[in-house]
Amino acid sequence: xxxxxRIQFPQTDVGELSQDEVYFYLLNxxxxxxxxxxxxxxxxxxxxxxxxxxxxxxxxxxxxSTVTDVLKYTxxxxxxxxxxxxxxxxxxxxxxxxxxxKKHGVSRLIGVDxxxxxxxxxxxxxxxxxxxxxxxxxxxxTSDEREEITSWSPECxxxxxxxxxxxxxxxxxxxxxxxxxxxxxxxxxxKETFLDRTDESGFSTLIRELIFSKYLDLYxxxxxxxxxxxEGEPLYYFALGGKKTAHVPAPFIESLQLPD
Ligand SMILES: C[S@@+](CC[C@H](N)C(=O)[O-])C[C@H]1O[C@@H](n2cnc3c(N)ncnc32)[C@H](O)[C@@H]1O
Numbered sequence: 078x079x080x081x082x083r084i085q086f087p088q089t090d091v092g093e094l095s096q097d098e099v100y101f102y103l104l105n106x107x108x109x110x111x112x113x114x115x116x117x118x119x120x121x122x123x124x125x126x127x128x129x130x131x132x133x134x135x136x137x138x139x140x141x142s143t144v145t146d147v148l149k150y151t152x153x154x155x156x157x158x159x160x161x162x163x164x165x166x167x168x169x170x171x172x173x174x175x176x177x178x179k180k181h182g183v184s185r186l187i188g189v190d191x192x193x194x195x196x197x198x199x200x201x202x203x204x205x206x207x208x209x210x211x212x213x214x215x216x217x218x219t220s221d222e223r224e225e226i227t228s229w230s231p232e233c234x235x236x237x238x239x240x241x242x243x244x245x246x247x248x249x250x251x252x253x254x255x256x257x258x259x260x261x262x263x264x265x266x267x268k269e270t271f272l273d274r275t276d277e278s279g280f281s282t283l284i285r286e287l288i289f290s291k292y293l294d295l296y297x298x299x300x301x302x303x304x305x306x307x308e309g310e311p312l313y314y315f316a317l318g319g320k321k322t323a324h325v326p327a328p329f330i331e332s333l334q335l336p337d
């Protein structure tokens with residue numbers, strides 16, 4: 078049973094803040110409060126159960142189950158069975174999405190995250206969920222690291238609540254996309270504005286170009302409430318499922334002119 082904390086969301090209007098700037102207070106019972114940004118994963122993961130309490134209990138995040146359902150629905154349109162898949166979980170965090178996927182059964186589950194605190198929290202709170210969990214920066218993989226991941230022959234990529242917004246950059250996503258098998262499966266979620274042509278950020282450009290490219294066959298696109306904002310407004314995302322048709326070649330990536 079995870080410990081419960083006293084948490085306070087800011088009274089003032091935080092609506093002006095971007096999604097990676099929003100914060101909450103952690104109260105210690107003696108009148109002291111610590112301000113923590115929702116994206117300060119290192120700090121949050123060090124405190125057992127805090128991420129679950131804020132993001133899942135209070136903000137009602139439903140992305141792990143939605144992305145898993147979308148993957149299942151995608152696979153149901155083929156002969157591929159989920160329990161035979163070797164899955165790479167990009168931005169695995171403290172294992173919430175991995176745990177959800179594992180409930181349905183997969184052949185192998187490999188986690189990757191950029192911060193050691195994510196792996197430590199997973200080992201502490203969800204031991205045994207992953208067959209391997211790597212702390213790596215997918216924007217700067219060494220050839221040994223790349224070989225380590227590919228030694229698992231992953232044939233499915235999932236990424237839950239980890240793409241864009243100062244989290245996983247487009248280059249890292251493309252690296253992961255290219256690490257899975259040529260005809261592998263993908264399922265991930267993105268904020269709804271990422272599909273809007275007026276959003277010209279690197280990630281939006283990548284996602285729009287990829288979805289309509291010859292490198293991915295889109296099987297399923299679902300709009301849903303990812304979670305609530307700190308002000309209680311619903312935040313809508315798309316969960317996407319598809320089949321990779323080919324590795325993305327360097328010229329395509331260069332043509333996107335992604336920021337460094
Ligand atoms: C909002 S958390 C999501 C965690 C988990 N997927 C879940 O559903 O609860 C985003 C995660 O992405 C990780 N992340 C950010 N940038 C990354 C990168 N370049 N490579 C790998 N992981 C990254 C963060 O460390 C964090 O654990």
